[in-house]
Structure formats: structure tokens, C-alpha cells
Amino acid sequence: MKTAVLASETDFDGWRVAARALRLAGVEPVAARFVVAGADGQGGLFDIPYSAHPRESGDERNRDEFTVPAAFVDLARDVILHRSADRFDLMYRLLWRLRDEPDLTKVVSDRDVADAMERARNVSRSSHKMKAFVRFRQTHDAHGEAWVAWFEPAHRVVERTAPFFQRRFTTMRWSILTPDGSAHWDTETLSFGPPATRDMAPAEDEIEAFWKTYYASTFNPARLKLKTMQGEMPKSYWKNLPEAALIPGLTAASQGRTEAMVATPAPAPNARFMRAVARDLHAARPDAEVVPADLAEVERGVQACRRCPLYRDATQGVCGEGPKAARLMIVGEQPGDQEDLAGRPFVGPAGQVLDEALEEAGVDRVDVYVTNAVKHFKHEPRGKRRLHRTPDAGEVTACRWWLDAERRLVQPKLVLALGATAGLALLGRKPAVIRERGQALTLDDGSVGMLTVHPAYLLRLPDRAAQSEARRAFVEDLSAARHLIG
Numbered sequence: 001m002k003t004a005v006l007a008s009e010t011d012f013d014g015w016r017v018a019a020r021a022l023r024l025a026g027v028e029p030v031a032a033r034f035v036v037a038g039a040d041g042q043g044g045l046f047d048i049p050y051s052a053h054p055r056e057s058g059d060e061r062n063r064d065e066f067t068v069p070a071a072f073v074d075l076a077r078d079v080i081l082h083r084s085a086d087r088f089d090l091m092y093r094l095l096w097r098l099r100d101e102p103d104l105t106k107v108v109s110d111r112d113v114a115d116a117m118e119r120a121r122n123v124s125r126s127s128h129k130m131k132a133f134v135r136f137r138q139t140h141d142a143h144g145e146a147w148v149a150w151f152e153p154a155h156r157v158v159e160r161t162a163p164f165f166q167r168r169f170t171t172m173r174w175s176i177l178t179p180d181g182s183a184h185w186d187t188e189t190l191s192f193g194p195p196a197t198r199d200m201a202p203a204e205d206e207i208e209a210f211w212k213t214y215y216a217s218t219f220n221p222a223r224l225k226l227k228t229m230q231g232e233m234p235k236s237y238w239k240n241l242p243e244a245a246l247i248p249g250l251t252a253a254s255q256g257r258t259e260a261m262v263a264t265p266a267p268a269p270n271a272r273f274m275r276a277v278a279r280d281l282h283a284a285r286p287d288a289e290v291v292p293a294d295l296a297e298v299e300r301g302v303q304a305c306r307r308c309p310l311y312r313d314a315t316q317g318v319c320g321e322g323p324k325a326a327r328l329m330i331v332g333e334q335p336g337d338q339e340d341l342a343g344r345p346f347v348g349p350a351g352q353v354l355d356e357a358l359e360e361a362g363v364d365r366v367d368v369y370v371t372n373a374v375k376h377f378k379h380e381p382r383g384k385r386r387l388h389r390t391p392d393a394g395e396v397t398a399c400r401w402w403l404d405a406e407r408r409l410v411q412p413k414l415v416l417a418l419g420a421t422a423g424l425a426l427l428g429r430k431p432a433v434i435r436e437r438g439q440a441l442t443l444d445d446g447s448v449g450m451l452t453v454h455p456a457y458l459l460r461l462p463d464r465a466a467q468s469e470a471r472r473a474f475v476e477d478l479s480a481a482r483h484l485i486g
């Protein structure tokens with residue numbers, strides 16, 4: 001067994017150097033062990049045949065240099081922040097396999113890859129919760145006003161998340177204390193210190209009262225959805241949130257009097273702090289209703305979107321692409337397996353059918369803004385495959401926020417819906433596609449829409465004759481769309 005000692009639980013650089021040395025020395029995953037140094041923090045490599053010149057040792061095979069995809073490095077950086085004890089081993093196992101399976105990180109059905117991606121998602125969620133639920137309390141020290149928060153993140157995300165607070169609260173001195181370590185900002189330098197305990201953070205102040213009033217005044221009993229609320233604000237975080245003390249009371253009071261909004265005006269204990277908090281809330285709540293000002297904001301919003309649960313199992317959100325002033329917008333259903341991996345719409349088999357039909361209809365895809373009604377891939381695992389599942393009306397409605405934003409920003413002359421789901425998103429009702437196809441329809445904002453079949457429908461038809469007839473009709477609809485945009 002070869003052992004590498006890492007300087008800390010989050011020592012990604014140490015792991016990277018050690019893993020590389022082990023890999024070059026041909027140490028198989030079962031024979032490699034990563035341990036974290038004791039409190040003295042003395043890390044470093046020992047017990048492994050590490051050499052600054054790995055080419056000089058080992059047999060021919062082990063001397064090969066190898067590179068890993070940037071996506072793997074990013075994945076490892078996240079996974080190593082996971083609290084699981086075997087995370088270093090998992091990533092070393094993946095690194096080991098990468099040389100013979102260079103595309104391994106794209107095989108999301110692989111057990112190790114899926115496991116790593118799930119852990120990375122947990123880490124990312126934990127960082128998000130930290131952004132949303134850290135509550136600073138005001139203190140004073142020899143240098144004046146300072147803000148201190150106590151927080152217990154699910155994973156070791158303090159260092160990763162601290163730059164967010166640096167950007168949000170640039171002009172204020174603050175510290176975030178956690179059981180893993182602490183982060184400090186003195187308005188010039190971000191630094192990290194040792195683990196803390198809850199009693200090191202102040203317990204009560206006027207900001208506490210502000211949070212309680214703020215929460216009470218924004219609490220809308222008519223919208224009470226306990227499950228969603230607990231999903232967004234998990235109970236494990238409640239004990240550190242001043243406003244959480246109000247939740248049981250507000251919840252009980254909401255029953256039977258949904259119109260009676262709690263309307264206490266929120267006091268402003270510190271204007272500067274409150275401005276920063278307002279910005280913070282906007283940035284931290286991914287579903288905040290901040291209307292995107294451009295397509296780049298749509299992209300960022302989609303990646304952070306939690307409007308429905310589909311983001312959980314998708315690799316990423318897939319936004320539309322194409323000219324920002326395209327005359328034609330084509331709306332599909334949702335990204336498929338390949339689109340989910342590539343992060344681009346219509347690049348898989350249905351995309352190929354669409355591309356060919358567009359070409360035949362005389363429409364250049366580069367002039368078209370191509371997007372989907374739903375931005376995350378809905379699927380279920382079946383063996384090594386991920387099988388498409390049709391998004392439901394709730395998911396379509398939730399995602400309409402992004403489609404509407406794309407329509408408002410691109411302002412196409414014509415929006416062409418491919419299939420029933422896209423039709424539902426645009427018309428607000430499930431259309432009879434075959435009956436209504438090819439005609440100009442007026443959409444809710446007065447713009448012009450049209451329906452046609454989804455290209456995947458052509459792929460599903462049983463025989464060649466039916467396929468070529470359906471294909472001809474599809475090209476005809478695309479040609480009609482071309483004529484409508486002039």
C-alpha cells in the first residue's frame with residue numbers, strides 16, 4: 001500500500017500532485033491511500049515512489065505522460081470538498097481509468113462518474129445554501145464595526161464560497177466562522193483561519209430583529225408550500241437563522257386566513273448593510289425573479305435555476321443559441337441525452353433531422369435561434385442509458401420564464417414550435433399538432449407562431465414510406481415558416 005499525506009481535508013493541489021505521481025508510478029487504486037495530516041498541518045508525499053522526474057523511474061508504460069480533460073480537474077476540485085471519507089480514492093480511481101478511457105467523464109451512466117457527479121452536485125448545492133443562509137451579526141472591535149456569521153455547511157465549501165461574500169460585502173469587515181475553518185475579509189484581503197465554534201460568534205443584535213421582521217413581512221401565507229420551503233431552507237439550517245424562530249408561528253397562523261398577509265413594515269437598521277443584503281438575496285436565490293437583461297443573463301439564470309426539480313439530474317441547463325436578433329425562433333421540447341452533455345440544443349439525432357430539413361427548406365440554421373421549452377433533460381436511468389421522459393405541464397410552466405425571456409430579448413418575427421410540448425409552452429394549451437400545423441397562430445404577446453411536428457416523431461415512424469411522407473410535410477412546414485419571415 002502506498003500512502004500520500006495531504007495537508008488538509010480540502011488539499012486539492014496536494015491530492016493532484018500525489019495522484020499524478022502515483023498514476024505515473026503505476027500504483028493501482030487498490031494499492032493507493034490518501035490520508036490527511038494531523039493538526040500540525042504537515043502534509044507532503046511520503047511512502048510513494050514520487051519523483052520530480054517521473055520519466056526516470058518505472059517501466060515503459062508507467063513513464064508515459066498523460067493529460068486529463070479540464071472537465072475532470074473541475075470535477076475533482078468540487079468532489080474533494082465533499083465530506084465523504086473516500087472522495088480522494090474515488091477521484092484517483094477515475095484518474096487511473098482516464099488514460100485508457102479518455103472520454104470516461106462523459107459516460108454519465110458509469111458508476112464512478114455518476115457517483116462523482118452526484119457528489120459534485122451536493123457540494124455545489126451546499127455552496128448555494130451557504131450563499132442563501134449565512135446571516136451576519138453586527139459586532140464592534142478595536143477597528144470599528146465588523147460583521148460575524150456562524151454557519152455549518154453540509155460540505156467543506158467555506159473557501160470556495162467566501163469570494164461570493166467578498167463581492168457582495170466589499171466595503172464591510174466580516175468573518176464567517178464554521179466548524180471546518182473561518183473566512184475573514186478586512187475590506188482588502190480575504191484570508192482563511194482555523195475551525196471555530198458557535199460560541200465565538202455573537203448571538204443577538206438588532207439585525208436579528210430586522211431579519212425577523214423582514215421575513216415576516218415577505219411571508220405570504222397564500223403561497224405557503226411547506227415542502228418547497230423546507231427544500232429551500234432545510235431544517236438543519238434553521239437553528240442558525242434568526243427568522244427561523246418565526247416559521248412555526250407563521251405557518252400555524254396562515255391556516256384559514258390566507259388573505260391576511262403579515263404586513264409589518266421592515267425597519268432598516270443599517271442602510272448600507274440592507275443594500276448589500278438586497279443584492280445578496282437577488283444573487284443567492286437562483287429563482288429570484290430578476291428579469292434577464294440579455295441572453296448572457298438568461299444563460300446564467302438557467303444554470304442556477306431551481307424553479308423545478310429537473311436541474312438535479314441534468315448535467316447542465318441547455319439554453320437557446322443563435323443570433324440575438326434572429327427572425328426565426330425554433331422551440332423544441334427539451335434537451336436530449338447528447339444535448340445535456342454538450343450544453344447545446346439539437347445536436348443529437350433529432351437535431352440532425354432538423355438540420356437536414358432546414359437545409360432542404362432553404363433555411364440556414366445559423367440564422368435561426370434554436371431553443372427548447374424546457375431547459376433541463378428529464379430522463380430516467382435504464383441500465384447504462386438515460387431514457388427521455390416528457391416534461392409535465394408544471395415543468396413546462398416553470399421553464400416558461402426562460403422561454404419568455406428569450407422571446408422578449410430576441411423578438412423573432414416567427415416562433416416555430418416543434419411538437420406538443422413546445423406548443424403547450426407557447427399557447428398555454430396542449431395543441432392538436434397534426435390538425436393545427438403549418439398555420440400562422442397569434443401568440444399571447446401578439447407575435448406570430450406556428451406549429452409543426454417534432455423531428456423525433458419522424459425518427460419514431462415505423463416504415464420508410466411513412467417516414468419520407470412525414471419528412472416531406474415537415475420540410476413543407478419549414479418552407480412555410482421561411483415565407484412568413486420574408
Ligand code: URA
Pocket residue numbers: 332333334335336339344345346347348350351372456
Ligand atoms: N429534442 C428537443 O426537443 N430538443 C433538443 O434540443 C434535442 C432533442
